[in-house]
Amino acid sequence: MKYSVERWGSGAERIIFVHGSLGYGAAAFGEQQPLGDRFTLDVVTRRGYGDNPPIGAVDVLADAHDVIEILGEGAHLVGTSMGGIVAMNAAGLRPDLIRSLTVIEPPAFALAADLPEVRRVSDAMRRHWRTADPSDLHAFVSGFVEALEVGIPIPKPLPAPMAATVRNLVTERPWKVDVPIGAIDDASYPKLVVVGGWSKAFDAIGRRLADLLETDLHVLTGAGHAVQKVGQPFNDLLVRHVENSREAEGVTA
Structure with a gap:
């Protein structure tokens, strides 16, 4: 399954x-x-x-x-x-x-996307996906939460289950x-x-x-x-x- x-x-x-x-x-x-x-x-x-x-x-x-x-x-x-x-x-x-x-x-x-507060975060995510190294999972998810303006700490090294979710995240385009x-x-x-x-x-x-x-x-x-x-x-x-x-x-x- x-x-x-x-x-x-x-x-x-x-x-x-x-x-x-x-x-x-x-x-x-x-x-x-x-x-x-x-x-x-x-x-x-x-x-x-x-x-x-x-x-x-x-x-x-x-x-x-x-x-x-x-x-x-x-x-x-x-x-x-x-x-x-x-x-x-x-x-x-x-x-x-x-x-x-x-x-x-x-x-x-x-x-x-027409709303300024939404467009700001969307643009930040686009920049992050364009410039981030997808092989550096910790840096990628750290940049992602920064783009979202979440402000939560990311454990380093990433626990294995979280690393798997970040590999999936790299393939998404949330905006x-x-x-x-x-x-x-x-x-x-x-x-x-x-x-x-x-x-x-x-x-x-x-x-x-x-x-x-x-x-x-x-x-x-x-x-x-x-x-x-x-x-x-x-x-x-x-x-x-x-x-x-x-x-x-x-x-x-």
Whole structure:
């Protein structure tokens, strides 16, 4: 299997979680494990991450088709960072399988490239990819987080699992990724956009997404880009979102 899925819980309703560029399933969503007392949680580790076989390059559409396989007859879908881009592509391709969609700081830079705060970070990433040595993984990821204005320390030497994620990162072009915003907007499933309030660029992308999808933007501070790691506040928000989607479908507990 090119991807893998770790299952937590056995509730009647299922939530699928998709991680971003510098992690893998359980590491990205460990704080959501308590939701397994109520739901079935399928935590995806994408192609080329974790213990899955290496890949030549990240392919968001291939990942999206993997998610569609995992959706089965339908589920709620949550994606963080680049996993949010994957989730949005899956949701655009198969809206009939989506019970609700939640995206956490997806790097949809192309969707908001007209905004100065977004363009500044996009330009910084372009310069970094153009000038960085892709074989120096520590320098590459350090320059990447600097371009994103994250300001987090990078361990040296890189732990082996992180080095593998950086090899994948080298093949990405975050400022160019596309999302099927029209198909998502047209779909009837509820949408939730969440940001961490730490970055003007990601906040602006979140506002643009929320406006285009005609939904609210939720800000949960305290965990930076990995908003889901605030734990209970995010979990409570997600539970409300899932419950609201159930009510919208006319389903009772």
